[in-house]
Amino acid sequence: MKPISPKAFKQVLHYFSFFNHALSAEEVRQYLSVPATQQEVTEGLKVLVQEGLIYCQNGWFALAPDALVLRAKYERLNLRRLKLAHSIGRFIAVFPFVRGVYLSGSLSKMGIQSKDDDLDFFILTRSGRVWTTKFFLIAFKKIFLLNSEKYFCINLLMDENQLSLAKRNRYTATEVASLITLRNDHGREKVLSMNDWVKNYFPNVEVPGAVENRVQTLSVFERILNATLGDAFERWCKARFTIHMRTHTNKEEGYFESETYSSAYYPHSVEQRLMKHLEEFENE
Template sequence: MAELKKNILATLAYFDVFNYPLTREEICLFLPAKYEPMLFDVAMACLVSCRLIYRFDKFYTLKNDPYLIQRRNDGNQKAFEMIKVARKVGDILIRFPYVRGIAISGSLSKNYADEGSDIDLFIITAANRLWIARTLMHCFKKLTFLVNREHYFCMNYYIDEQQLEIAEKNIYTATEVVTLIPIQGDTTFADFFTANAWTRNYLPNHIMRVSTAKSLNKIVLKGMTEWLFNNRFGDVLDDRLMKITAGRWNQKTQQKRLNNHGILLAMAVDKHYAKPDPENFQYKLISRYETKVAQLLVENHHSVAN
């Protein structure tokens, strides 16, 4: 029972970093181990009675603050509308050469959005053509600035089919992987989730969503463009575009340029991935989470142990 209580607190602590209350079912999904439902309900009742966690309607939180529930409900409604837009965006972006899969990521994939939220997208490309695909997509994104829709096309994280496994393995990356909402490329994401089965070590109760993605259709112009670059010239061009992009991003980082959210612009670059790297964000978040869990367990040792 003590271990279960600790795990419930740890699960709520992770989402407390984002001020996001959870339902009973969501707590079960994000627990790091499997438990009998009856035992889980007893542990939850004990934690509520001891005021280690607080219940407001169907939501649970570490803070005795009902505003968090209103914030979540508003965010869920906003996310519902934005996800519909994101699916339309996916219908456009899947037409670009070498794009094999598109998923919603970030806070929107956790069903939350506010007035400042973007549509963050996770992109899978064909092997060894990530940089051709990314360059074409980002040229298109520049055009969206003309109609003030750039926040609909935040293509933040790219990987290719040659390296589907996420290298960093921790609670943050596991949560990000299992909460992705695939919207294009069902078989591609089936392969992706298979390659990242390690997430079950962190979140054994979570079932990853492949059925939310559309199947890939043949697009004549896309196929013709890929045929033009499926050769040695395409290899050289992809390498060259990677080096150019890496150089530009290094310059942005050295100049300490900030994005619209005031975060330092930085990107990790490789032949098979392109991903944001804002000031050791993962390390800082995990450190905050672990500190919060440690404080909870120290301050409430007696209640948790019984």
């Protein structure tokens, strides 16, 4: 097989250098843009280290030595925060109409964290109840957490039966590929299956074929909410949240999505700056 080009390796490391983040050989393979075995990736990285093109320490690889130090420094904190995320994920899962909970953002990639950073969650909801679910989650955050984003940042909610993402680029592909299941791994497989375009960016990511739908029986409380609030309340929530997101989203860097089947809210997203960072590498 043809050797992996140094540029393919450096593309991966350059992307994560935006966050000053080092990667393991397994992580490099996951985000590599060409098909490769783990052995080919490991051997290719060793050659680049020997040639002085990249740095390596304790099994981490990066374009700059500072990233290696930071990865080691924050590893224990990240493991503690990952344990915390699992606990919060179990709690979120008991909210009405929640069907799956997944960790996204920096911690899902074991990136640089502080004890005060927020935790980013991706939520799957009962079909037709995206906005009602968001209402209960946000109400809890405002009342009991005093509107703190610290441990309860709900960026993306999607209908369990409509999981195809509208935005398709390397950034969103990275987010999909790095999701960590906190509740309902079947749902994560379904997300990957419905977004198999991720393979165009990361051919080494395992994407399952067609995944069967599993209909979860409504709880007694969910039946009561459907009977008393129903679709009218769902539409009311969507209208109110849309106004809020449109008002508070940074017009230059922010992004929000308000659809019947999805709610995405990133008022200050790094996406545009990150894509520009990657574009600079591609133009070198």
